[in-house]
Amino acid sequence: MSVSILVVDDEPDVAEMFRQRFRREARNGTYVLHFAYSGEEALDNRHLPQPHKWSARHSRKLLGGGAGRPSTY
Secondary structure, three states: OOEEEEEEOOOHHHHHHHHHHOHHHHHHOOEEEEEEOOHHHHHHOOOOOOOOOOOHHHHHHHHOOOOOOOOOO
16 A cells, blocks of 8 residues: 655755655655645645645654754755
């Protein structure tokens, strides 16, 4: 079973950062990454599974960083 992750950020570099960080999991089919560059675009992705509520704090924790840039970047 794969998990869909919807990443919403207006910075194009963030999508690449997530692709790099989760490349193994994406290749194995563990995670399916989806990207939106605005809240409006994210809401228009109604064909995607309903996302869980995540905060910026959770995404920094997932990426292995603290405040500022993630350590994996």
